[in-house]
Amino acid sequence: MSGPPRESLRVVVLGLSLSSSWGNGHATTYRALLRAFAALGHDVLFLERDVPWYAAHRDTPDPGFCRLALYSDLPGLESHRCAIAEADAVVVGSYVPEGVAVGRLAQEWARGATAFYDIDTPVTLAKLARADEEYLSAALIPGFDLYLSFTGGPTLDALERRYGARAARPLFCSVDPAAYRPLPGAPVRWDLSYLGTYSPDRQPALERLLLEPARRAPGRRFAVAGPQYPTGIEWPGNVERLEHVPPADHPAFYAASRFTLNVTRADMVRAGHSPSVRLFEAAACGTPILSDTWEGLDAILAPGAEIALAGAPEDVLAALDWPEERRRALAHAARGRVLAGHTAAHRAGELETHLRAAIARRRQGGGRRRAVAARPADAQVSF
Numbered sequence: 001m002s003g004p005p006r007e008s009l010r011v012v013v014l015g016l017s018l019s020s021s022w023g024n025g026h027a028t029t030y031r032a033l034l035r036a037f038a039a040l041g042h043d044v045l046f047l048e049r050d051v052p053w054y055a056a057h058r059d060t061p062d063p064g065f066c067r068l069a070l071y072s073d074l075p076g077l078e079s080h081r082c083a084i085a086e087a088d089a090v091v092v093g094s095y096v097p098e099g100v101a102v103g104r105l106a107q108e109w110a111r112g113a114t115a116f117y118d119i120d121t122p123v124t125l126a127k128l129a130r131a132d133e134e135y136l137s138a139a140l141i142p143g144f145d146l147y148l149s150f151t152g153g154p155t156l157d158a159l160e161r162r163y164g165a166r167a168a169r170p171l172f173c174s175v176d177p178a179a180y181r182p183l184p185g186a187p188v189r190w191d192l193s194y195l196g197t198y199s200p201d202r203q204p205a206l207e208r209l210l211l212e213p214a215r216r217a218p219g220r221r222f223a224v225a226g227p228q229y230p231t232g233i234e235w236p237g238n239v240e241r242l243e244h245v246p247p248a249d250h251p252a253f254y255a256a257s258r259f260t261l262n263v264t265r266a267d268m269v270r271a272g273h274s275p276s277v278r279l280f281e282a283a284a285c286g287t288p289i290l291s292d293t294w295e296g297l298d299a300i301l302a303p304g305a306e307i308a309l310a311g312a313p314e315d316v317l318a319a320l321d322w323p324e325e326r327r328r329a330l331a332h333a334a335r336g337r338v339l340a341g342h343t344a345a346h347r348a349g350e351l352e353t354h355l356r357a358a359i360a361r362r363r364q365g366g367g368r369r370r371a372v373a374a375r376p377a378d379a380q381v382s383f
Contacts (some may be wrong), residue, residue, distance in 0.1 A: 013091045015030065016095045035176065046067065048070050064283040086112075090114050102119045114143070152296065181285060195278060195319065196225075210316070221238055223257070254282050279307075
């Protein structure tokens with residue numbers, strides 16, 4: 001016999017962007033997660049700040065699986081006050097413009113549970129340690145009923161112990177296997193590709209693991225795709241530059257690559273346990289992955305069996321010489337691992353569990369929120 005039907009949840013998400021994937025990895029993460037979450041029968045309203053750089057590059061203006069509303073500024077949120085107040089849960093994401101003020105309003109207006117979804121946890125904590133409150137303040141953290149973190153491992157304890165997070169839980173990014181899948185027969189254009197927005201702290205790894213191998217192997221073909229790269233970078237002649245690849249074209253981009261490269265921001269390397277959405281997307285597309293190393297990676301994909309690790313140009317060049325059978329075996333194993341545990345459906349189930357627990361705690365507490373206490377600006381977090 002089946003149990004009683006689950007109560008549908010009304011959820012409001014205030015996130016960086018759902019409508020545009022230009023220059024950010026948040027949009028694809030939200031799209032996969034919320035599409036699967038809506039498929040569980042839940043109602044979602046996504047509130048996005050209307051900013052010109054996303055307005056010029058909107059590739060999903062009407063998501064279909066949830067309602068999307070744009071607001072122009074903080075006063076513009078007032079028209080959504082009732083929706084926020086009546087929601088079972090309100091989720092505020094990282095890197096939201098004027099995020100501290102947005103989070104404060106969410107905590108003030110919401111009668112249901114509130115959560116912070118940090119898709120940039122190590123960056124967030126590094127910012128807080130130097131009193132940079134671009135989108136989250138230390139004082140705001142204890143006021144959330146739930147802290148959903150892109151990063152797992154010791155960081156979760158640091159959030160609770162040092163910053164007073166009420167319930168720090170991991171919620172990694174994921175992949176929609178319907179959108180990211182192999183394309184058999186697609187022509188191969190590159191031996192190694194990289195897909196990612198420019199970041200100064202990722203650039204040294206990109207230089208070491210793609211540009212230098214390209215210089216040493218002029219007969220091989222490489223590609224770097226993503227916006228915001230400075231004009232002063234000297235690209236080797238065998239490196240093709242693509243300014244932007246929209247999500248709909250990601251599978252074709254991966255299919256055109258014998259290997260794809262994963263490089264990680266410095267704060268996330270230090271924290272560990274921070275898998276990039278590109279890991280899941282490339283694996284789901286059946287493209288072998290070369291990656292830098294960080295603690296916790298082996299809990300996501302097994303080094304040598306499901307992912308190849310590289311620390312120097314020589315490692316990259318050695319992998320590019322692998323026989324085809326070995327390359328295909330690596331890709332096949334990674335795809336199986338990701339489909340077994342890292343799809344959007346898996347993550348939506350985790351989100352539902354965490355939100356229901358937060359809602360229950362909130363109701364049992366009689367709707368009282370913990371007082372928001374200021375934290376020392378120089379508080380340090382060790383990972």
